[in-house]
Amino acid sequence: MTTLRARIVYPVSSPAIEGGMAGVERGKIVALGKWDGREATDLGDVILMPGLTNAHCHLDYSVMRGAILSNRSFSHWVQRINVLKRTLSDADYLASIQSGFDELLRHGTTSVFNIESFPELMVKMPPPPIRTWWFYEMMDVRNRIHTEDVVAGALSFFEKRSGWPGGFGLSPHAPYTTSPELYRLARFCCEKYGMPFMTHLAESDEEFEMFRNARGPLHGFLKGLGRPMSDTGGLTPAAWLLADNALPDGSLLTHMNFLAEEDWPLLRGKRFSILHCPCCHEYFERGPFPLERFLREGFNVCLGTDSLASNRSLNMFAEMRCAARRHPGVAPEKILGMATVNPARAIGMGGRLGEICTGAEADLIAVPFTGRTDKIHEAILAHPGPVDWMMVGGQGKRCG
Numbered sequence: 001m002t003t004l005r006a007r008i009v010y011p012v013s014s015p016a017i018e019g020g021m022a023g024v025e026r027g028k029i030v031a032l033g034k035w036d037g038r039e040a041t042d043l044g045d046v047i048l049m050p051g052l053t054n055a056h057c058h059l060d061y062s063v064m065r066g067a068i069l070s071n072r073s074f075s076h077w078v079q080r081i082n083v084l085k086r087t088l089s090d091a092d093y094l095a096s097i098q099s100g101f102d103e104l105l106r107h108g109t110t111s112v113f114n115i116e117s118f119p120e121l122m123v124k125m126p127p128p129p130i131r132t133w134w135f136y137e138m139m140d141v142r143n144r145i146h147t148e149d150v151v152a153g154a155l156s157f158f159e160k161r162s163g164w165p166g167g168f169g170l171s172p173h174a175p176y177t178t179s180p181e182l183y184r185l186a187r188f189c190c191e192k193y194g195m196p197f198m199t200h201l202a203e204s205d206e207e208f209e210m211f212r213n214a215r216g217p218l219h220g221f222l223k224g225l226g227r228p229m230s231d232t233g234g235l236t237p238a239a240w241l242l243a244d245n246a247l248p249d250g251s252l253l254t255h256m257n258f259l260a261e262e263d264w265p266l267l268r269g270k271r272f273s274i275l276h277c278p279c280c281h282e283y284f285e286r287g288p289f290p291l292e293r294f295l296r297e298g299f300n301v302c303l304g305t306d307s308l309a310s311n312r313s314l315n316m317f318a319e320m321r322c323a324a325r326r327h328p329g330v331a332p333e334k335i336l337g338m339a340t341v342n343p344a345r346a347i348g349m350g351g352r353l354g355e356i357c358t359g360a361e362a363d364l365i366a367v368p369f370t371g372r373t374d375k376i377h378e379a380i381l382a383h384p385g386p387v388d389w390m391m392v393g394g395q396g397k398r399c400g
Helices: 059-064 074-086 090-106 119-124 147-159 180-193 205-213 217-225 237-243 263-267 278-283 291-296 316-326 332-337 341-346 373-382
Strands: 002-009 017-025 028-034 046-050 052-057 109-116 131-138 166-172 198-201 252-255 273-276 300-303 364-368 389-392
Touching (some): 046 373, 052 252, 052 316, 059 109, 074 205, 074 217, 090 109, 109 119, 109 166, 109 341, 119 131, 166 180, 198 237, 205 217, 205 237, 273 341, 300 316, 316 373, 332 373
Parallel strands (some): 002 046, 052 109, 109 131, 131 166, 198 252
Antiparallel strands (some): 002 017, 017 028
16 A cells, blocks of 8 residues: 555545545555554645546647637637638647647646547547547438448447547537437437447527527528528527437536526436536636526536637636636635546546545545644635646556
8 A cells, every 4th residue: 555645635525534544555545544654655735636637628629729710600610610621631630639638737637637639530549548438429410321330330449449548438528419319319328338428519699599580690501501500599409408308317417508597497407527628718708607696506517628619728727717707606615526526426436536535536636734723725726737647547647
């Protein structure tokens, strides 16, 4: 057993331990408590805490940092990113994914839920350096691919990489790009094989206007691509998806920025996780996110960065700070939970990730700390990054 000693050991799911220690053996936490004088690696004046989880990311687009100036028009952003995607080679995307991993490591992220738009690239990748849940992105708005073949191909690929750290899931892109048939098939497969399910929903005002009023820039853009628009005019995006019974229990719903009052009764009582990307929200200059209401309604809220096509960094400390700044009434410890224990619950890893407890994975980071012990949450959120020490699965990692 390797024993780690720190001024503060903060399990997140239980109170901080001053002068604490954590024992690691075979990649797991096997001991936790006050340091008892045994031989230990002394990390010094730091908070030893669980590594952070980025609950929504597109590593494919890490190369696009700064390529699209902030613009409130979502359809303009979609068109611009589609142009950029056509200029990139497989080698560009592979380098983009690697640079994204490097940035996540620098800033203390030990798990990421990544949307993979080009799963064919994965045959050329080494195992990821952190725990990665790869969500195979599916859409059929333009090319009518036989849906059974799409999902069968994804499942076949995943089976060949079962030893990678993390896991695999399916991600029908969004209601405006994915047919009800493909949504239902993805739900069936996720339920049958116990895979997580993620989708983008209620992301932009243009999506809301398209579904509710059958008009607007996104409506015109997609109609020009040949998307059938008979499903628009009447329902909100959330109501459209919920009415079609397309979402499995435990779905991960990304964004959820634009909801009507009538959407809330439809959501109430559902076991969904809400994935919020605060800095991306600012990039698009969107109005207030209903974080407080989601918390009051009992939803499991998690934080992510989205991609560098709509963000300045993949730094989860920055995302927590942004959430705290925009929602001053939410306690810092709750916001910290959105980057640790909450994503673990969302992915079915509660008690195994996002906290320090016996039996959990030894995914740990050290944050410098010399302040008062009653201010550890504020100190964690204030940390600019990078981190100097981290561990994934009991193994030390290069932090960039």
